Amino acid sequence: MPVSLRLPACLALIAMSLPVMPALAAESHVPPQIEVQAEASIDVRPDRATLNAVLVEATPLVEMGSERDDDATPQARKQLEKRSTALIDALRKLGIDDDHLHAGNLSVRNEQQLQQHDQNAPLLERVIIERNLDIDINDLTSLPDIIDALFANGIDRLAGIRYDVSDREGVEDRALQKALLRARHKAELMAETLSVTLGDVERIQETRAPVFRPMMMATARSEQADSATYTPGTISVDAGVLVNWALGASSFHTN
Template sequence: MPVLLRSHTLLALVLMSLPMLPALAAETPTPRQIEVQASASIDVAPDRATLNAVLTEATPLVEMGTERDGDTTIKAREQLEKRSTALIKALRKLGIDNDHLHAGNLSVRNEQQLQQHDQNAPLLERMVIERNLDIDISDLTTLPDVIDALFANGIDRLAGIRYDVKDRESVENQALRQALARARQKAELMAETLSVPLGDVTRIQETQSPVFRPMMMAAARSEQADSATYAPGTISVDAGVMVNWSLEASSTNTH
């Protein structure tokens, strides 16, 4: 009997040491809420542009593997520098200052070509020297004149025109506001349709940060250029949000 009593005493102590679990934990009510996702897209007219012009010079073609004349490379580089200087002077006459002109470093590459009508002939090769010039345009009314000046001064390629806006933050904020307004509109519509009073906002999340998609016009070569074709359209900015509202208890519900 003493042994049995001691066992009962130990069991009681063990049970008393266990943590007390909430008896009604499984019965905790789920918060009444409504979750809404919404997006917005706005179109704005660009007010600035960046052009990328390319100047190219090349040495004469020679059979691959033959010794090259170093003077031809020097002459090609000097001619490229001369053309670059003339182009920059022409752009300055249009009112484009140094802060809006960005001349890239020279790039040199080896270019190989097959001889026409004779596939068994040795390959031909030459050195090609290029310089890129980025031009920032803050007044789009001057864009046609700038493009005309580029090709009048013999650029070899217009690598592209990138349209943009000066105040990106303001445009992105506008898209986000419209997405939030759309979310509230949807929530109010659902609550009104279901006769449920809409409560406070409990959670806000961006499902898509404002995405700015500047327009990029296709590249053009000098023989294909036409400044009249470089008319800007609009730029789209998209934003998305998810918002949660609490739902108040209906006044007609007594339970």
């Protein structure tokens, strides 16, 4: 057949007309690198604190399902408001202004209790009303006097003391800088030990943003003091980085 005889020749002509492509190069060479992960921690002394005080009022216990006194809850709330006002006035006299006092909303809940010595008796119930008061303190030397004032004015619970530092950004920067210096030290140590030369930094990654680790309140009571002496200790701030260095030209081995 004429067509079948000419087809292979056409294919050969097409193949001859295509440009000659050079052979694919071997996989591109990736310069050797040193990858270093480092973490660092710094300890700082707090210079401020926040106290959380709780005031509580409760209605009388009654048997569950029995008729309640309609005035009991409003009276308990009124008493709680009165105590809150007295406590805030006492704190103002200590020099704490309203910008550093944060009174939370009232919290109302029902509480049930078993009657003592008779588990088969009906449950008892009452209404619990609470109010939280946060107090910001910028002078830690005044902390013992403020705590004394809280208990002298009848708070029901000191929920906790949260210590902090006013210059958080500065402290975070110091922790991050320490982690970077630690990474560079590790890279230089590895390069010196392996007889290679560090080149430019290729990549920097923050693996752990600076974090303030919580600190528990430490207390000690002196036999000669009427109030506790509160020692804040230190706050630990952690940071972590990942850094890649290229190796210098002198580190490459040629065949």
